Amino acid sequence: MSFTAHDPHEVIAPDHAHDAHGQHGHAKPGFVQRWLMSTNHKDIGTLYITMAVIGGSVGGILSMIMRAQLMYPHNHLVTSGSEWNSIITAHGLLMIFWMVMPALIGGMGNWFVPMMIGAPDMAFPRLNNMSFWFLAAGFVFIMLGLTIGEGTGAGWTLYPPLDNAQYSPGIATDFSLFSLHLAGISSLLGAINFIATILNMRAPGMTMFKMPLFCWSILVTAFLLLLAIPVLAGAVTMLIMDRNFGTSFFEPAGGGDPVLFQHLFWFFGHPEVYIMILPAFGVISHVVSTFSKKPVFGYLGMVYAMVTIGFVGFIVWAHHMFVSGISDDSRVYFEVATLVIAVPTGVKVFSWIATMWGGSIEFKTPMLWAIGFIFLFVIGGATGVVLAQAGLDQELHNDYFLIAHFHYVLSLGAVFAIFAGFYYWIGKMSGHPYPEFWGKVHFWTTFVGVNLTFFPQHFLGLAGMPRRYPDYPDAFAGWNFVSSCGAFLSGASTAVFFYILYRIFSSKETLPANYWGEGATTLEWAVPSPAPHHTFEDVPVIR
Amino acid sequence: MKRASGWLFCAVLLTLAAGHAAFAQSAAPDPLAAADSYVNAPHNWQWWFPAAGSPMQAQIDWLMKYVLWIMAGVVGFVGLLMAYVMIRFNHKANKVPSQLTHNTLVEVIWLVVPTILLAIIIGPSLSLIWYEGDDSNPYMTVTVTGHQWYWEYNYQSVPGLDYTSYMIPDNELQPGQIRRLSVDHPLVLPVGEKIKFDITSSDVLHGFYLPSLGVQKYAIPGSIQNSWTLITKPGTYYGECNQICGLNHDAMPIEIKAVPMADYLAWIKVAQANYTENSLAPNLISSPPPVGQFAELTK
Numbered sequence: 001m002s003f004t005a006h007d008p009h010e011v012i013a014p015d016h017a018h019d020a021h022g023q024h025g026h027a028k029p030g031f032v033q034r035w036l037m038s039t040n041h042k043d044i045g046t047l048y049i050t051m052a053v054i055g056g057s058v059g060g061i062l063s064m065i066m067r068a069q070l071m072y073p074h075n076h077l078v079t080s081g082s083e084w085n086s087i088i089t090a091h092g093l094l095m096i097f098w099m100v101m102p103a104l105i106g107g108m109g110n111w112f113v114p115m116m117i118g119a120p121d122m123a124f125p126r127l128n129n130m131s132f133w134f135l136a137a138g139f140v141f142i143m144l145g146l147t148i149g150e151g152t153g154a155g156w157t158l159y160p161p162l163d164n165a166q167y168s169p170g171i172a173t174d175f176s177l178f179s180l181h182l183a184g185i186s187s188l189l190g191a192i193n194f195i196a197t198i199l200n201m202r203a204p205g206m207t208m209f210k211m212p213l214f215c216w217s218i219l220v221t222a223f224l225l226l227l228a229i230p231v232l233a234g235a236v237t238m239l240i241m242d243r244n245f246g247t248s249f250f251e252p253a254g255g256g257d258p259v260l261f262q263h264l265f266w267f268f269g270h271p272e273v274y275i276m277i278l279p280a281f282g283v284i285s286h287v288v289s290t291f292s293k294k295p296v297f298g299y300l301g302m303v304y305a306m307v308t309i310g311f312v313g314f315i316v317w318a319h320h321m322f323v324s325g326i327s328d329d330s331r332v333y334f335e336v337a338t339l340v341i342a343v344p345t346g347v348k349v350f351s352w353i354a355t356m357w358g359g360s361i362e363f364k365t366p367m368l369w370a371i372g373f374i375f376l377f378v379i380g381g382a383t384g385v386v387l388a389q390a391g392l393d394q395e396l397h398n399d400y401f402l403i404a405h406f407h408y409v410l411s412l413g414a415v416f417a418i419f420a421g422f423y424y425w426i427g428k429m430s431g432h433p434y435p436e437f438w439g440k441v442h443f444w445t446t447f448v449g450v451n452l453t454f455f456p457q458h459f460l461g462l463a464g465m466p467r468r469y470p471d472y473p474d475a476f477a478g479w480n481f482v483s484s485c486g487a488f489l490s491g492a493s494t495a496v497f498f499y500i501l502y503r504i505f506s507s508k509e510t511l512p513a514n515y516w517g518e519g520a521t522t523l524e525w526a527v528p529s530p531a532p533h534h535t536f537e538d539v540p541v542i543r
Numbered sequence: 544m545k546r547a548s549g550w551l552f553c554a555v556l557l558t559l560a561a562g563h564a565a566f567a568q569s570a571a572p573d574p575l576a577a578a579d580s581y582v583n584a585p586h587n588w589q590w591w592f593p594a595a596g597s598p599m600q601a602q603i604d605w606l607m608k609y610v611l612w613i614m615a616g617v618v619g620f621v622g623l624l625m626a627y628v629m630i631r632f633n634h635k636a637n638k639v640p641s642q643l644t645h646n647t648l649v650e651v652i653w654l655v656v657p658t659i660l661l662a663i664i665i666g667p668s669l670s671l672i673w674y675e676g677d678d679s680n681p682y683m684t685v686t687v688t689g690h691q692w693y694w695e696y697n698y699q700s701v702p703g704l705d706y707t708s709y710m711i712p713d714n715e716l717q718p719g720q721i722r723r724l725s726v727d728h729p730l731v732l733p734v735g736e737k738i739k740f741d742i743t744s745s746d747v748l749h750g751f752y753l754p755s756l757g758v759q760k761y762a763i764p765g766s767i768q769n770s771w772t773l774i775t776k777p778g779t780y781y782g783e784c785n786q787i788c789g790l791n792h793d794a795m796p797i798e799i800k801a802v803p804m805a806d807y808l809a810w811i812k813v814a815q816a817n818y819t820e821n822s823l824a825p826n827l828i829s830s831p832p833p834v835g836q837f838a839e840l841t842k
Contacts, residue, residue, distance in 0.1 A: 080790060085789070162789060167746065258764065301650055323750070325766065340661075342661060358637070359640045360632065360633075360634040361628070361632050361634055378618055378622075382615070386607070390672045391606060391671030394758070394759045398786060399785065458590075459588075463590070463593070463754075464782075471794075473721060474721075476585065478587045519640075
């Protein structure tokens with residue numbers, strides 16, 4: 001069962017004559033009805049992507065403030081430690097829940113999963129709408145958590161006792177905790193929707209093992225969300241109870257245990273890492289295959305690798321807690337289990353390279369982002385293997401080596417995949433091409449900027465600089481200055497991205513259905529660009 | 544946090560100054576002088592671990608190099624492979640793409656080779672875990688308690704020796720002190736002996752982190768975490784709080800003066816006489832905010 005099974009030429013293409021005008025008698029909805037009450041997977045996907053742009057912009061501005069503060073030692077741009085702590089907390093939560101997740105899962109997942117499996121829409125369109133608005137409400141809450149009073153100062157991991165009622169008395173922390181509930185409900189409903197859609201609404205002939213890898217990545221991600229989010233919800237609920245109703249789940253004085261929270265948090269938090277990166281893997285597979293003009297190498301291996309990563313991702317959580325006093329035997333187990341993940345991840349990386357092998361590679365903007373992703377993700381994975389060593393983590397835990405590691409897999413991994421997907425699909429979503437030259441400028445400025453930001457942070461970590469410090473010993477000044485310069489270059493590259501958005505939406509150019517040509521073989525390339533409001537009026541049949 | 548009233552604060556400062564003067568005169572040979580000969584502090588543009596001050600850190604340093612070289616090999620291999628693919632299979636160089644999607648042999652190789660690499664790493668890595676966890680038979684034990692925002696050291700074998708350690712605020716730095724690393728009362732330890740730490744906290748989580756000695760453990764309220772060290776060379780070693788603990792998280796460093804056993808025993812007598820009370824150390828964090836003084840770079 002090769003990947004070519006869903007070549008659009010083999011699809012009995014439905015009639016798309018209706019794309020330009022009328023939608024076969026469907027009245028065109030007004031603005032409010034279309035955007036506030038939407039049940040259409042593409043419109044909801046667009047809303048999610050808009051959310052990601054907003055969340056990413058706010059989180060990005062916070063990171064610029066952080067790097068400006070850290071540019072020099074003894075800096076007073078951020079006026080107090082509590083202000084600093086609320087900035088770092090909001091940066092982490094915003095980037096995870098309101099940037100990476102809505103972009104990859106809510107945005108691209110909503111847009112392309114139904115299209116790729118030949119479904120007319122998601123299984124539960126109103127639930128889909130509800131998912132988005134829970135997330136939007138959560139964004140309001142997280143912003144209140146950032147701005148009210150002293151803000152939320154416990155870091156994104158929210159470890160008690162620092163965020164209990166005694167040490168974080170303000171209501172801001174409650175807003176942040178409830179924002180996680182809202183984002184969590186949103187993700188949970190979204191996950192149910194994706195699972196129902198993928199398992200039940202595939203077009204005739206679209207068997208599970210003919211399904212494009214992006215759909216597989218979203219399916220595995222949805223199961224991770226389904227199992228992990230309730231654990232976060234439990235932990236956050238107990239924290240809210242401790243704060244407001246006098247319980248003592250995490251209070252030693254009442255028989256509770258702060259380390260219990262860490263176990264619960266990371267039982268969610270480690271799968272969350274894969275929730276962010278698996279859809280990125282899916283996107284990269286499509287982009288690499290398209291621009292190499294080759295089917296994905298080792299499709300089955302790729303699927304099994306994702307399922308394995310998803311499963312093992314659930315049983316490694318305490319590698320985040322190597323210095324929390326867990327026993328030697330636990331440290332041994334969690335180290336070995338963590339290292340196992342390197343094997344399926346290696347399968348994915350080598351399969352991408354094998355997909356390129358023998359191809360006829362065109363270096364269009366999406367491909368540049370994808371290649372950048374693969375290489376930088378490998379660097380992040382290598383430092384991940386280092387950090388997985390419990391013995392080394394005793395030295396590296398919570399210092400800048402860790403910060404560099406997880407920004408390599410997220411800021412240089414997931415974000416690169418988001419941009420790869422954006423440039424790959426924006427023509428399908430908007431109907432207009434992006435400016436190729438500016439796309440490449442965006443890639444190169446970001447590539448140089450983020451590497452300049454995060455590579456020196458490895459050195460800071462090895463030298464012993466702890467994370468979450470607004471001021472540091474003067475010996476760390478040099479690399480911090482370099483890192484801040486890189487951050488400002490990355491910030492400037494975002495301006496290029498906004499210019500590209502402007503160019504796309506002011507463009508009058510139109511695109512054919514399959515503007516990437518022979519390499520693009522999945523179903524979304526069989527429908528016009530932009531994809532019509534109702535993708536398939538007739539059920540496509542995959543031979 | 545409890546604030547000393549003005550006059551009490553002054554009195555404490557006076558006592559401290561007097562004690563310090565008396566200390567300087569009476570103990571003609573400063574028992575901590577040996578620690579000044581070697582200062583293990585971070586330096587600008589440092590890009591590797593601090594020089595190992597303990598066998599544990601030496602082992603961490605060794606394992607880090609071992610793992611990092613293997614991983615550098617992996618990254619280098621993948622990088623070269625990608626470079627080759629990008630040049631050789633560029634659409635200008637290779638107009639007709641192959642449609643190859645399977646090759647069982649390479650798929651088996653890239654399952655087996657990474658597994659072997661991991662097996663090579665795991666052996667020494669696991670022995671380091673047990674080595675780090677072996678805190679048996681210490682010469683002495685110090686209880687380290689994290690507070691918002693200072694450390695408290697209790698020498699379990701020396702009755703009454705329990706004192707606090709605050710960071711020197713930026714505006715009170717003396718020449719030779721390091722901004723954000725030097726403290727008023729350093730932790731004093733003998734060299735060449737195994738020292739166990741019982742680490743706990745009185746309020747929120749803190750992190751007891753000594754990069755040059757390879758020690759790190761969370762300080763968790765309601766429980767005691769153990770770690771240990773053995774300092775090989777007399778000198779001054781630094782560490783920091785490494786778990787977010789509130790608004791002065793970056794202002795509770797750790798300073799260790801490691802001295803030969805004879806000097807350590809001499810210091811105990813001085814210390815028992817001079818700082819037996821927790822409350823001796825003034826609350827320096829609540830002193831007036833710094834007014835733009837910059838500390839001199841010490842290196």
